[in-house]
Amino acid sequence: MEVKTVLVCGGAGEVGEGIVHQLLAAGNRVVVQSRTEAKLAELRQRLGASSELKTIVGDVGTESAASALKAAIFEEGFELDAVVASIGSWWSGPALVDLDVKTYQQVMDDRLTVHFIVAKTFLPILADRPGSSYVFIHGSSGFYPIAHSGPVSIAGAAQVMLKDVFAKEMESKPVRINLLSMMSAIGTRSHPSADPEGLTADDVGQYVAYLVSERSSERGETIKYSSRRQLRDLNLS
Ligand SMILES: NC(=O)c1ccc[n+]([C@@H]2O[C@H](COP(=O)([O-])OP(=O)(O)OC[C@H]3O[C@@H](n4cnc5c(N)ncnc54)[C@H](OP(=O)(O)O)[C@@H]3O)[C@@H](O)[C@H]2O)c1
Numbered sequence: 001m002e003v004k005t006v007l008v009c010g011g012a013g014e015v016g017e018g019i020v021h022q023l024l025a026a027g028n029r030v031v032v033q034s035r036t037e038a039k040l041a042e043l044r045q046r047l048g049a050s051s052e053l054k055t056i057v058g059d060v061g062t063e064s065a066a067s068a069l070k071a072a073i074f075e076e077g078f079e080l081d082a083v084v085a086s087i088g089s090w091w092s093g094p095a096l097v098d099l100d101v102k103t104y105q106q107v108m109d110d111r112l113t114v115h116f117i118v119a120k121t122f123l124p125i126l127a128d129r130p131g132s133s134y135v136f137i138h139g140s141s142g143f144y145p146i147a148h149s150g151p152v153s154i155a156g157a158a159q160v161m162l163k164d165v166f167a168k169e170m171e172s173k174p175v176r177i178n179l180l181s182m183m184s185a186i187g188t189r190s191h192p193s194a195d196p197e198g199l200t201a202d203d204v205g206q207y208v209a210y211l212v213s214e215r216s217s218e219r220g221e222t223i224k225y226s227s228r229r230q231l232r233d234l235n236l237s
Helices: 014-025 037-047 063-075 101-126 150-169 201-212 228-233
Strands: 005-009 029-034 053-057 082-085 133-139 176-182 222-225
Touching: 005 014, 014 029, 014 037, 014 201, 029 037, 037 053, 053 063, 063 101, 082 101, 082 201, 101 133, 101 150, 133 150, 133 201, 150 176, 150 222, 176 201, 201 222, 201 228
Parallel strands: 005 029, 005 082, 029 053, 082 133, 133 176, 176 222
Antiparallel strands: none
């Protein structure tokens, strides 16, 4: 199996950890970005020592910070084959009519603009690389209006079109750009699912490992992931 070098932005997060775990389990080299060294240290401790796991402190919230991260990754000698953006913490608050513009803009920045910045920073280095891919991580709130989490739903809906436009603009390039949307709550280290059939962060990770692999031919897809059966249908074994 081919070894890919995969950057996971937000890889120290709840879902990100399962993605990192399964990318490593599938034999990939994984570079994990977080703004906080303490979160990376905890991740390394939980996942155990691996020569294929590299963690790097950096921000992706501004263009200059994301460019600095890209430069730091180059300096470490990594040539990326894939990027996974598992970014965007949950938010709830006032109904839209009571929501101040500053908070609205902040949530939109944290859940949408940051995806734009990561994609515009890293897609140029993936675009012409054979076998490369980019995966946006996403949730069902972009398809259903969630009261009191309005900007989360609005940003989620726009994130689908963000992926569509990047994919359209790069349709002649080798890079495959897809969006994986979790259609339910995900069982994670802090919030394990009570439902044995419920998807976990590791299930998300297995799907991502498939999408970045050479076995996947998906491009420009919005994949609604709601059942482990979908993974089995991909013939992962
Ligand atoms: N958890 C679920 O049940 C669930 C369900 C469906 C979909 N999802 C999707 O999964 C993705 C990750 O969610 P999660 O539950 O793993 O959330 P999480 O634990 O809060 O992790 C989110 C990650 O996003 C990064 N991040 C947040 N805001 C940022 C910003 N402004 N600039 C840079 N990085 C930022 C954080 O990085 P730092 O390490 O730097 O703090 C963090 O690691 C989201 O797209 C979410 O919609 C989650």
